Amino acid sequence: MRDLKQYPFEIQILSEEDGGGYLISFPDFSECISDGDTIEEAIQNGLDALEETIAALESMKLPVPEPGSGGSYSGKFVQRVPKSLHARLVARAKQEGVSMNTLVNTFLAESLGKKEPA
Template sequence: MKNLDEYPFEIRPLSEAEGGGYLISYPDFSECISDGETVEEAISNGHDALVATITALEAKGFPVPAPNSGGVASGKFVARVPKTIHAQLTTRAKAEGVSLNSLVLTFLAEGLGRREHHV
């Protein structure tokens, strides 16, 4: 089995509505998550979940991702926006004769350019 300490993880606090404590996830494994009341407990439980995930992948003959393979930008992400903004973007894209993706990409690029210029 690979050196589990090489796999990056993310920890975030859980709100009271989510049950409190901390959630741990591994970017290299989309479905490998765990939690704990404390950060230390979340890390320990996460380690157990990672072992179980890798063991299951190996038992089924599936490839096990290399450490840090989940951090590579795929060029794709999903963003949830209010329906009113979605409607405005769709209307603007149609008026300009471009796809919604092209319009949003243009807005993002322009915004990043302005931010880099002012930073």
């Protein structure tokens, strides 16, 4: 039996636009997130989701990451943005003749490639 409390997690405050409350995610599991109205509720819901995620991986005979391993990266993540920003990204992607995914990948790569000010 795994000690679920050994897995690191991250808590984020959700904006009112995103429903409020708190979002919990587990760096070792790219697809395991949950939320709650309070930090305590988010943690409990997150542990429940983590237990189900591990059970699903084990039932499919897939490897379960060790706590703190960082897991495996699928190359996919979900980011909620304000509707106005979403609309601007869609418009810019159409203007550039690329998918929104390609546009955002380009923005991220360009931003990460910039040197930090000294």
